[in-house]
Amino acid sequence: MATAAAAAAAAAAVAARRINNDKINRRSSGLSSSSFDGFYRNDVFLSTVTPTPVAIITITCLESGKRDVDAVGRLLVVPSSFEELKHVGMQIYGATFYRVLLENGAEIDDIRVVRNGDVIVFAEETMAWDTITITCLEKGDVAGKLLVVPRTFEELKQVGVKVYGAHYVRVLDEEGNEINDVRVLRNGDRIVYASQKRAEESNARAMIMLTITCLEKGDSVGRLLVLRRGLGEVRRVGEKIYGAHFVRVLNEEGNEINAMGMLRDGVRVDYAASRKWAKESDAWITVTITCLEMGDFAGKLLVLPCSLMELKVIGVKIYGAIFLGVTNEKGVEINDIRVLRNGDRVIFGREKWKSNVQKWAKELNAHKRVEELNAQKRAKELNAHKRAKESNAQKWVEESNAPVKITCLAPIMRVLRKLW
Structure with missing residues (x-):
C-alpha cells in the first residue's frame, strides 16, 4: 500500500509539472504573443538528461512612462531565445520594447551574449544609457x-x-x-x-570621503563613508554598521576627534567602543596578521591593539577559531604585545600547531636561503657561459687570421697511377 501511495503521489507531481506537446510545438515552431501567455522559464521540462545549472539575470525598465519605475529589477531565468526575452519584458512592463540593453548601454540582439548575473534594461527609445x-x-x-x-x-x-x-x-x-x-x-x-x-x-558645503573601521569588530580593511556634515552622523553610522555604541572616534594617529573641523577628505576614522581602546600615542603601529592553517598566506594589515589578549580576540574574529599561540615570522612565540614593532608579521596558530608554525618558519627561511644559493649559482653559470662564448669567439678570430696551408697533390697522383 505504501508503495502504491508513493507511486500515485509521484505521478500527481509529474502531471502537475508537465507541459503539453502543443505548447512545446509552439515554442519550437514560432513565437507569438499568444503562445507565451502565462508562460515563464520557471517551468521545468521533463528530460532524461542531467539538468545543467541555470543562469539568472535581473531585468528592469526605466522607460516606464505612466507605469511604475522598476529600479531594483526582477530575477529571471535566462530564456532560450531573444524573442522570448522581449516577450517577457512586454508581459511584465506592458509595452512593446524595441531595444534590449545591458547595464553599460550595449544593445543585445542575441540571447547567447547574456551571461549569468547580467542586468538587462528594456528600452522604448533609442538613447544611450548612463x-x-x-x-x-x-x-x-x-x-x-x-x-x-x-x-x-x-x-x-x-x-x-x-x-x-x-x-x-x-x-x-x-x-x-x-x-x-x-x-x-x-x-x-x-x-x-x-x-x-x-x-x-545641511548646507551646500562639499562632502568628505572617510574610511571608517573598528578593530574591536575585526574590521581591519574599513569601509568608505561619504560624510555630509556633523560629527554625530559619523557616530550614528558607526553604531549602524558595527552594532554598538561608540564613545570615541579616533584618527589614524590615535587622537580623539571631537570637532567637525578635525576631519579632512581622505582621513581614516577608527571607532572605539570603550576608552581602553583609545590610544594617546603619536602614531599607530601596524602589523600583518596571518594564519597558515586557514590558507591565509598574504595576511591582513592591522593596527596593533593595546594587549595580547585583544590581538588574540581579533584572530578569533577574523579566522573563526580560538588561537592559543601567536608567533612572529621566525616561529618564536609572542607573549607580550610590547615586543611587536611597526611592520612585523604575526602568525596565529592553535596550540597543537605551534611546532608546525616553527617548522614552517624554518622551512621558509631555508627556502629563502635555497633561492639565494640558486640565484648565485645561476649568476655563476651565466658568467661561465659568457666567458665560454668570449673564448670561442676569440678562437674563431685566431683561426680565421691563421695563414692558409696549401698541399701539393701531384706526387701522390703519380704514385697512384703507377699502382694502377
Missing part, C-alpha cells in the same frame, strides 16, 4: 547602489522612495548641490537622497 550611484546616509547606505539614469527627475525621486522606503524631497550631488533636473547628471555621478529634515540641516 549609470549613476545612488545612496542615502540617513538609511545607513554608505556604499550606494548602481542605477541606470531614469528619463525624468520625478522617476529619479520615485527610485529613492522605492529603494530607501521614504519620500525624499531633495536630491543632492556629491558636492552637496541640489539637483532638480535629470539632464545635469553624467555617467558615473554619485547622488545622495535627503529628507526635508536633513535638507534643512
